[in-house]
Every structure is written in structure tokens, then in C-alpha cells.
Amino acid sequence: MFARLLPLIACSGCATMWIASQAGGWQKQWDESVHEVRVPQPGYEERLAVVLPLAPEYEPTPPAQPNQPPSALVMKPFALRCRAEQSGHDLVYHQAFRYGSQWKKGVAISVLVEGAIGALGLLAATSQKPAGYVFGGYFAADAAIALPLFFIPRKQIYRTDEVAVLTPVRDDCPDGLALEIAGDSYPVDAAGRITDVAQAALTEWMNAPTGALRIIIAGQARDLPVTDGGRCTWRHNHGGLACQSFIAEAYARTTIVVPQGTLSRPAQAAER
Numbered sequence: 001m002f003a004r005l006l007p008l009i010a011c012s013g014c015a016t017m018w019i020a021s022q023a024g025g026w027q028k029q030w031d032e033s034v035h036e037v038r039v040p041q042p043g044y045e046e047r048l049a050v051v052l053p054l055a056p057e058y059e060p061t062p063p064a065q066p067n068q069p070p071s072a073l074v075m076k077p078f079a080l081r082c083r084a085e086q087s088g089h090d091l092v093y094h095q096a097f098r099y100g101s102q103w104k105k106g107v108a109i110s111v112l113v114e115g116a117i118g119a120l121g122l123l124a125a126t127s128q129k130p131a132g133y134v135f136g137g138y139f140a141a142d143a144a145i146a147l148p149l150f151f152i153p154r155k156q157i158y159r160t161d162e163v164a165v166l167t168p169v170r171d172d173c174p175d176g177l178a179l180e181i182a183g184d185s186y187p188v189d190a191a192g193r194i195t196d197v198a199q200a201a202l203t204e205w206m207n208a209p210t211g212a213l214r215i216i217i218a219g220q221a222r223d224l225p226v227t228d229g230g231r232c233t234w235r236h237n238h239g240g241l242a243c244q245s246f247i248a249e250a251y252a253r254t255t256i257v258v259p260q261g262t263l264s265r266p267a268q269a270a271e272r
Contacts, residue, residue: 014110015145030103031096031157040165044088046263048174050215051081052224052252054233078199079192082173084263087166094159099152107150114143174263176218182211206234207241215256222256 021027058073121136177188179198182205186198194202205213209231213224226234229247236243 013142014107014114015142015149018146018149027098028096028157028159030098031094032098032100032102034094034096036095037093038090038163039093041089041091041162044086044260046169046258046260047085047087047255048177048215048217048258048263049083049085049255050173050177050224050253051083052226053078053081053250054226054230054252055237055250077193080173080179080188080194081171081192082177083171084169084174085166086169086264087164090163090165092161092163094157094161096157098155098157100154103152104150107146111143111146111150114139114146118143169263174217178216179224180212180214180216180221181205182213185216203234203238206231206238213252215254217256218258218262220256220258222254224252224254226252 057076059076061072061074118136118140121132125132172190173188173192178185181201186194214221215224230249230252232243233248
């Protein structure tokens, strides 16, 4: 019997949900007629995320003819990946009503549905089937608690929230980016590629890490952390010394904060 009532049970529990929202601090779910205005705030921060692949990466070859699937996977040339982003904040001015017409309709429906379920459960309950006392009692009590909620006066809500905003700027590597390996600096081009000499130095560092592995741009430097598992992955795929690690990592990554305009100005110059 109760299995047939499950679809109704799923849309009930108004009083329980309201009490939980008051206790959990998420009363805004009851807002109606919401109107929000976002105002960007001055000041932002530029960040460059750099990813160093430690294992070979592959891409599909173009199909021989249109509308055909790729024929095979080919290994991509080694390259770092860059992603520049601007992080800032917006002020969100929130205006809404709470406990309006939608609320009252929902409460009325909930009271009727829960009252009916509670009555059916209590009437159908027996000593051999005591579950009806539990379910019926719960829904009857919830309906009784929900009834006074219908008379809550409508409330107008005004609120101002500060929201973090992250805006992608570019996916190529900016001018002046360099990879520092054990004190020696090697330039990184717009596609993220480094020279063969730099790759050899990187392999040597993976075999015997001495000094730091860092990302440098606009006078800022940030370590590019590589774990034992990451170095093992690199050595396994680049003919380095044999090693064994229980945790293999395919990427090393870091994020560096740079002065405003460092990442956006080169992108504009490249378009000209």
C-alpha cells in the first residue's frame, strides 16, 4: 500500500523542509519573484595556471575523408599548457519576496496531501502491520505543523552579496614565460614548447632533482611541484632511470599570480 504512495510522499514534508531550512541557514530557497543586479567591482587579480605533462599525450589523426572517424592516435609534441584567468568580485543586489502566493499554494497542497497520507496510514495500520502508525503519524504531524506556516505574512527581502568571478583570458602561454630548471632558465613559446636542450635538462632533473623546478614570468616565480610518482612517470616515458612508485601522476601543475595587465596586454598585441 505504501509503495503506491511514494510519489506523493516525495513531494510532501513541507514543515520538515521549512524547519531544516531555518536550522541550516538556507531560507533563500523560499524566495519568489527574484530580481538580481550584478555590479562588477574595481580591482582584479591575474593568475596563470601552468600544467607540465609527465606522460605522453595523444590526439586523433584527421580522417582521410569527411564524415569518417579518426584512423589512429598520434603522440602530441611535448608542450606545457597555460591558462590565464582574471579573478575579481561582483556585488549582487538581491530583491525578492518570501512567503508569497507560491509559498501559500505549496503549503496548502502539502497539508492536504500529508493529511490524506497520514489518515490512510493510521487507518490501515494494524498490530501485524505497525508501519502505518509510523508513516501515518509522521505525515499527520507534519501536516499539523505545516498548517500555521500558511499564515506567515509575506516578507520582502533585500540583500547584497559579494560573489567571486573568474574570467578566462587566454589559453596560450604569454610572452616572457620561462621554465627554470636547477637555476637555469629556458623560454617557453606561445604553444608551450621548450627547446630540446631544455627537455634534456628536464629529464636530467627528473632523474636527479637538484635545485628547484619553477615557473617564471614578469619577475614572479613559483615552484612547479613534482612528486616522486610524477618523476617516476616521466622517467618511465622518457628513457630515464628505472623506478617504482605506487602512485603515478600524469601532470604537475601550479598557479602564479602576476601584476594586472601582464597576461591581457600581450594577448591584445598578438591580435594586431
